[in-house]
Amino acid sequence: MNKGERTKRFIIEQSSSLFNKQGYQTTSITDIMNATKLKKGGIYNHFENKETLARNSFTYICNVLMEIYNETISNKQSASEKYNAVFNVFIALCENEIVEGGCPLMNAAIEADDSKLYFEDKVMDNFNNLINLIKSIIEIGKKQNEIKKDLDPEHMAIFILSSLEGSLALSRLFKDKIYLQLVDKQIKEILFLK
Amino acid sequence: MNKGERTKRFIIEQSSSLFNKQGYQTTSITDIMNATKLKKGGIYNHFENKETLARNSFTYICNVLMEIYNETISNKQSASEKYNAVFNVFIALCENEIVEGGCPLMNAAIEADDSKLYFEDKVMDNFNNLINLIKSIIEIGKKQNEIKKDLDPEHMAIFILSSLEGSLALSRLFKDKIYLQLVDKQIKEILFLK
Numbered sequence: 001m002n003k004g005e006r007t008k009r010f011i012i013e014q015s016s017s018l019f020n021k022q023g024y025q026t027t028s029i030t031d032i033m034n035a036t037k038l039k040k041g042g043i044y045n046h047f048e049n050k051e052t053l054a055r056n057s058f059t060y061i062c063n064v065l066m067e068i069y070n071e072t073i074s075n076k077q078s079a080s081e082k083y084n085a086v087f088n089v090f091i092a093l094c095e096n097e098i099v100e101g102g103c104p105l106m107n108a109a110i111e112a113d114d115s116k117l118y119f120e121d122k123v124m125d126n127f128n129n130l131i132n133l134i135k136s137i138i139e140i141g142k143k144q145n146e147i148k149k150d151l152d153p154e155h156m157a158i159f160i161l162s163s164l165e166g167s168l169a170l171s172r173l174f175k176d177k178i179y180l181q182l183v184d185k186q187i188k189e190i191l192f193l194k
Numbered sequence: 195m196n197k198g199e200r201t202k203r204f205i206i207e208q209s210s211s212l213f214n215k216q217g218y219q220t221t222s223i224t225d226i227m228n229a230t231k232l233k234k235g236g237i238y239n240h241f242e243n244k245e246t247l248a249r250n251s252f253t254y255i256c257n258v259l260m261e262i263y264n265e266t267i268s269n270k271q272s273a274s275e276k277y278n279a280v281f282n283v284f285i286a287l288c289e290n291e292i293v294e295g296g297c298p299l300m301n302a303a304i305e306a307d308d309s310k311l312y313f314e315d316k317v318m319d320n321f322n323n324l325i326n327l328i329k330s331i332i333e334i335g336k337k338q339n340e341i342k343k344d345l346d347p348e349h350m351a352i353f354i355l356s357s358l359e360g361s362l363a364l365s366r367l368f369k370d371k372i373y374l375q376l377v378d379k380q381i382k383e384i385l386f387l388k
Contacts, residue, residue, distance in 0.1 A: 022308075100308065106363060110301055110304045110363060113367055114294065158376050161364075162363075163377075165363065166359035169300060169356075173314070183352070190380075
């Protein structure tokens, strides 16, 4: 990686955290200048405008997140362990461990639904990836006789993701993991054979 | 209501929709001037600053929403009808029928979790009201032998609210009510006796 590429990467890393915390529209180039200690020209040298930087930052943080999801589930054998691994990513997001500001997908979804974010397509793609990842865990669990046979993997994946995202927002608002933990308990009761 | 009170009310009504769509930080006094056709002085005459207006607008839209919830469930007898009434409010929020921009509570929660909104307390109060409202439906359903006796009303209310809020966000992002409908179907299977 040459110096220009390193600077570009550095800007994306710093911006992705800011955008996730404050929102893509609220975060200004001045905020990014302050975080990177770069001048405006130093930023626009790598990104033609704020929208391009925002899209690049969202793609970057989603790639980081999806890598964590994929890595953490790939070295587990049982569907139960794989599901727990997904749940632990939500706990990490609650505690600002992966990135500050909560789930990048949910934050962008809430911002995208009635404003032009210029990357609604990317938000949808990433949600579909996450739905498919949870769906694959359910399919494995059904094959391994861990998960109830009559459950529809896709419908259940959408239900699980919805309830985890909703309870993450509650846990972050109330600064209390109990919302995530209660939802996790319910999901396990629905999903797994005793 | 005198002229001053009518103007104050008009500003709050117009602003609450803008704030809900665009976010409390993103929406500027200029946006509110454009929406109300009032001059800056005409707005600051009624609200000392944007934060006061934002807090008033959030309180207003939450009162509207909670009145709708309370009214729509109060004239139903069965827990099943009451639950359906709550679900229909989510469908209405999905379709911008009550207010544009999705669920005011969820939008504010996502914005509040890592920025100073000056009314996190109000967001929490309103979420607690909504959890208690769903909890009361479950308690009625248990008494009326509609809902499974072994369910914990508060835990189940948190689970239902989390999954409805999460799926509302997905339905608004993908512009497809199927996410809400799938979650509704799952909730009914968990909740109600056959």
